[in-house]
Amino acid sequence: MGASILIADDLSFMRMIQKEILTERGYTVAGEAADGLEAVEKFKTLRPDLVLLDITMPNMNGLEAMRKIFTIDPGAKVIMCSALGQQNLIVEAIKAGVKDFIVKPFKPERILSAIEKALRA
């Protein structure tokens, strides 16, 4: 494994949990971002193998950030995290090219399986 992953979520608690799950599995957390702007910036400099993006973030939401990331790298692999009831946004994200989406609250196996499939593709 060892793939590098960028985690973006405005809740530090969430980021911490995701980081735990990923490092335990052997992935490298390339960096963390607390809002959309930071996510795009860090993507530019770190060029991770995959990005975990939360849909609702301040300053720039996940959908916007994802679009910007795609203009930097059309082949970027992004997985979107959303809360229940954001069907519209998820569909928009799929149209824009997201690899997978995860509904919160999620189980660790779920996020790992999604990452694995996305990296393999």
Add this chain to the structure above:
Amino acid sequence: MRKRYVTFSLAGGRYCIPVDQVLQILRLEDLIEIPKPPPFVEGVINLRGDIIPVVSLRARLEVSSGERGARGVPEQRKRRVVIIRVDGKPYGLDVDEVREIIEINEEGITTDATTMFGVRADFLLGIARRDEAVYLVLDLPRVLGTSRELPGSLVGQSQ
């Protein structure tokens, strides 16, 4: 090339049209009358909101029920309206009975002797023979008069 056709009878004669032009087949009961219908138009059918004109093939093809009078009287319960699509629009054809779907070799459709069957020749694409039966192949755009350059067009005819 072999193609499939829907066959039906009308005033004792047998006709056929390509299957891919047939959208649906309905009973005659669903026919709605309209005020001052143009010639050959028996009424309309309301199919899921689409108002589709129903044309009387008997009248349109000027099929003389003279010779075949006896055989030509249709059994009410077998009468059907065949919904077809011509030029992108749906129309209905009132026929005596819908029969079977057969395969015809397109090269086998001959265009001679079309005047023998008591039907206006310009409404037919030709004749197909199969197992000793003869089917008249209809030229639907002409029957419905949707080709604008042709004379005898239904559109624009005044009472």
Add this chain to the structure above:
Amino acid sequence: MDESRLRHAFLEEAEELSQKLGESLMALESDRTSAHLVNEVFRLTHSLKSESALMGFAALSELAHRMEDVLGLARNGSLSIEKPVIDSLFAGADLIAEMMAAIAKGESGASFATGEVLRGLSAFGGKDPGGTPTSGAVAQMQRGRAGTPADAADLVFDAPLTLGEFEKLQLAEARDRGEALLKITVSVDEAETMKFPRAYLVFSNLEAVSNVVKVVPAMEGEPVEDALYGRTTLLLTSSNEDEVLRTASGVDQIAHVMIERCQFDAFLASGADRAGETGIAGGGQSDIEAASAPGTGEAASAGQDEQGRRAGAVEKTTIRVDTRKLNDLWSLIAELVLHKSQIARLSEDIGHGKDVHSVREELVESFDSLDKISSGMQQAMMDTRMIPISVIFSKFPRLVRDLSRKLGKPVELVLAGEDTEIDRSVVEALSDPLTHIIRNSLDHGIEFPEERVRRGKSEKGRVSVTARRQGGNIVIELEDDGRGMDVETIRRKALDMGMNEAETFTDGQLLDLVFLPGFSTKDVVTDLSGRGVGMDVVATRVRSELKGDVMLRTENNRGTRVTLFLPLTLTIVNALLIRGESHLYALPLTDVDSTAKLVSAEIRGEEGRESALWMDEEIPVFSLGALFGNGRPKTDEYFAAVLRHGDRKAYLVVDELIEEREVVIKPVDDLLNSQKMFSGVSVLENGKLVFILDTSFLRREHF
């Protein structure tokens, strides 16, 4: 992961959130309209909801969730922060603080009685989960779902795969290209809470590697019940079955994928999944009865009808509407109520003996206002049917990106006019043709980078799609800067086909030929670089179904532009419903001055040139009977409508004046309108047919 470490981290974060929540609410109480504060509280409750849910504190999460809902409504403007709302929110925040304290002590927070507070919050609505998107605010109007079957087993969307003309053409072309026809059935994991997006993900991925012809349940337009997407069926063609299989199974949360190879003929002949069954595109049910056909399989049975009805019954009849539009309507209704009271007052005044003439001016004013309000409301209602064309445009970027990578042609896509609004009913029908044209541009129009450079063009190709309103039409232009088409080649082809007139055709006329069926055939493909492929079906879709037009312009080596003109659909008018013998007709109210009763003696003149007095004027008298039926009946009294045009008037004698109502006008086929007397036809709820009279006909001949 260490359980206690997790708990500790949660507590730290959550307690901080809870405290901030209390503070923000207090600030909000003093400044109720601050959008910033509302947002702040929304985010805090959202975060609390997510975190506590993750930790399994369900009661806490639900409470935070309910609060988030209320704030969601405040955020999009449908709820204002009045005292009761703030009080309720405070109650929630306090309870959260208490629960946090209990959790800190090691309890689970489940024993707290949240019922009352929850009810208090529910009073402000918003039972639906929150998560209102920020830009382009679209709020879901639907509250609860009527008639949702409880059992998951019932929720199998079993509509047969019926195909329309366009789809059948796609199949025929795919067959000619030597592709395989595959039917993929995907079953979404039971545990997946959002089945539609999951199915959409599969669909979207498959679209990138194959030609998806049909999907059931539908992906475009309004989605049906989410659970129905638990099992989705896709019909597609592909030259690489392995890739399709890999793609379909490469999506997570899919329990089961079934791939079936199918025969093209089965779908092309009858256009349906089962042999011997035909139906008008759109999942219709067939009525073919006992057509004893060798080799066509069983005749449609009653069971099938039932299935179709069940599938049809589950189809959603709710729509999503932008709340701004609803607010507009609401303002109009408020004005309406105002004028209603005004009129009530005036009528009371008259009742109390006030002179009619003195109130006349106020009355006229009120009527004028009512007129304007009702037009405004009609327009507002029609607006709710309009949605921005971005719903179609939004999938183009990905489509272009995927295609451009697959073909190895870098292409830039430019979109404009995405917020141009179109009628909802048009959306589904437009999506396919537009996608097809873009595919064409990339496949055949845009050259490979080396060739482009050789021709002095930029390496990157460019495709632009713009939409705009122009008069009563929506104009959509798709343009590429690729090879363009050589009109002389088209001329030669036309001449080859026996079209001698083509010799003298102008460029425009030659380009129109591309829309004819003959030009889309495979052997012409190489000559025209494949551009003509499928254009005839696009033309049919746009011209016949959407009642619009399409035009092609090109310049050799510079590019090609396809322009679509679409009329703003749906005409709804207020009309007077009348009856003549057994038929119903409608007169647009704008053409009706009033109604009257005529006595036989009042009608003077000979048949065909009759007239009668109206006020002081002698005006012509016509009758439905004479125009459409068996002549005017001879009775003593007649009901009539007084028609008007400018200052000209006429009586139209009818058998019955029924009522004034709104009618939706559908165009009437030329075949039924040989005398051009009808401007359209309408179908009432009871299924009865109403012919809308075109009064200009009457004006023309008889006035």
